[in-house]
Amino acid sequence: MKLGLGLYRHMLTRENFQFARQAGATHLVAHLVDYFKGGAHATRDDQPTGTDLGWGLAGDPNQLWTTAELTAIRQGIEAEGLKLEAIENFDPAHWHDILLDGPRRAAHIENVKTILRRMGEAGIPVMGYNFSLAGVAGRTKAPYARGGATSVGMEGSYDLPVPNGMVWNMVVDPNAPAGNLPTISSDELWRRLARFLEEVLPVAEAAGVVLAAHPDDPPMPTVRGQPRLVYQPSHYQRLIDLAPSRSNQLEFCIGSLAEMTEGDIYETVDTYSRQQRLGYVHFRNVTGKVPHYRETFIDDGDVDMLRVLAILKRNGFTGVLIPDHTPQMNCGAPWHAGMAYAMGYMRAAFKTLGLP
Ligand SMILES: [Mn+2]
Numbered sequence: 462m463k464l465g466l467g468l469y470r471h472m473l474t475r476e477n478f479q480f481a482r483q484a485g486a487t488h489l490v491a492h493l494v495d496y497f498k499g500g501a502h503a504t505r506d507d508q509p510t511g512t513d514l515g516w517g518l519a520g521d522p523n524q525l526w527t528t529a530e531l532t533a534i535r536q537g538i539e540a541e542g543l544k545l546e547a548i549e550n551f552d553p554a555h556w557h558d559i560l561l562d563g564p565r566r567a568a569h570i571e572n573v574k575t576i577l578r579r580m581g582e583a584g585i586p587v588m589g590y591n592f593s594l595a596g597v598a599g600r601t602k603a604p605y606a607r608g609g610a611t612s613v614g615m616e617g618s619y620d621l622p623v624p625n626g627m628v629w630n631m632v633v634d635p636n637a638p639a640g641n642l643p644t645i646s647s648d649e650l651w652r653r654l655a656r657f658l659e660e661v662l663p664v665a666e667a668a669g670v671v672l673a674a675h676p677d678d679p680p681m682p683t684v685r686g687q688p689r690l691v692y693q694p695s696h697y698q699r700l701i702d703l704a705p706s707r708s709n710q711l712e713f714c715i716g717s718l719a720e721m722t723e724g725d726i727y728e729t730v731d732t733y734s735r736q737q738r739l740g741y742v743h744f745r746n747v748t749g750k751v752p753h754y755r756e757t758f759i760d761d762g763d764v765d766m767l768r769v770l771a772i773l774k775r776n777g778f779t780g781v782l783i784p785d786h787t788p789q790m791n792c793g794a795p796w797h798a799g800m801a802y803a804m805g806y807m808r809a810a811f812k813t814l815g816l817p
Contacts, residue, residue: 462773462816463488464807465546465741465781466800470495471505473534478541480797484804488546488781489538490589490741493526494519494553496631506796508786510602510613513621515630519554522633525575531583546781547587547673547741548580549712553596557628559657560594561642562649570657574664581668587740588665589712591675592654594642595623595685596630600678605755606788611795613786614755615679615720623685647688651699654690658704665708673712673740674700679751680721692751694724694732701738714743716785719764720754730769734776742773743785744807756786759803770810782807 465488466481473491481489496509496516509516526548535545555572558565580588591597599619606612622644626637658672665672677684680692691697697711711733719726733739746762748755759766773782784807787799811817 462770462779462811463546463781464804464811465490465783466804467549467783467785468492469497469505471497473537475537475541478538478543480801482542484801485808486543486804488544488783490547490549490781490783491534491538491545492549493534494550494631504795506794507602507611507789508613509597510600511598511630514624515596515598515627515632517631518635519557519628519631519633520552522554525555525572526579528579528582531579531585535583535585545585547589547712548585549589551576551588551590553629553631553633557633560592560628560653562653570660573657573661577661577665577668577670577672580670586669587671587673587710589673589675589740591629591678591712592650592657592690593629593677593684594645594650594687595689596628597678598630599681599684606757607761608791610758610788610790610799612756612788614749615752618681618752619684620686623687642687644686645688650688650690654700655703658706658709662704662706662708666706671708671710671740673710675712675743676714676717676721678714678717679754680717681751693721694718694729697729697733701733701736710738710740712741712743713739714745714785715764715766715769716743716745716747716756719747719762720749720751722750726764727768727772730772731776734773734778737777739773739778739780741780742778742782744769744782745785745787745803756788758788758799759784759806766806767810767813770814774814774816 467490622641626634676691677689784803789795790798
């Protein structure tokens with residue numbers, strides 16, 4: 462198994478690559494969507510939570526990531542002795558009508574195909590995605606974690622409707638007419654996912670790229686009145702069974718899976734790692750379940766992370782694990798301190814299990 466670190470777009474700097482290497486990482490996961498452009502955020506150096514208006518404006522709908530841009534990011538990372546394992550999340554601007562089944566759906570399918578081909582050309586093996594209309598929304602931020610460390614959690618369900626022009630918790634059309642997105646059924650959401658996978662998986666395979674699906678964060682049956690896809694561990698099997706392709710994999714988030722109301726986290730890890738379908742792993746810990754849970758320090762939640770790691774090892778998982786999110790530590794560099802703490806714990810856990 463390999464230790465990685467996820468970096469938000471504005472953190473893709475030489476200094477942060479060196480920071481990751483210094484903390485023992487060998488791999489990076491890069492977010493290319495800027496979540497911090499327009500939303501109300503306390504800080505850019507923490508995971509985004511946003512407001513009822515989401516995280517702000519999505520990217521340029523007419524500007525896909527270029528092969529040159531992707532290659533330059535990979536080369537910058539390799540220059541510091543690391544490998545770029547994955548890109549995490551499509552830009553809502555590039556694929557929202559796939560999620561909405563909107564008028565530009567065909568063009569957005571072409572966007573995704575182009576991005577996957579370019580990733581193949583640039584030598585980036587995994588694309589993490591989250592097939593969701595409401596996206597990551599409805600979470601709160603407070604001093605939830607040990608010692609009063611600022612962390613993220615949930616204080617009950619959140620079903621305020623999604624306004625027109627917003628998809629995946631970002632604004633894709635600031636001039637959209639007043640009103641809200643129509644609510645769709647869970648079956649309709651699954652139909653949209655199945656159609657999406659059927660169309661793009663052949664291209665992913667040809668490009669040598671894996672699509673890795675994140676479960677819902679937070680894993681509620683609905684968020685903002687819209688259905689969710691993977692909000693119980695068993696739903697992941699349905700996603701895998703939609704397509705036997707080796708490019709149909711999981712962005713396996715231990716935190717989100719542990720927040721789910723059903724299932725046993727160790728059985729869940731065993732079930733999916735045994736099928737060799739983990740693209741990469743979000744290795745984070747929590748206390749509680751939706752709609753009342755808290756993100757914790759890696760050693761301080763409900764999940765025995767060493768036991769999770771031992772199951773992954775037993776089932777032959779050799780991919781990348783990243784800390785995902787951590788509580789912010791009170792100091793001059795709250796995000797970096799939190800990540801360094803998690804990575805130090807993970808390095809020790811690797812050694813304990815006899816991993817390199
Ligand atoms: Mn995650």
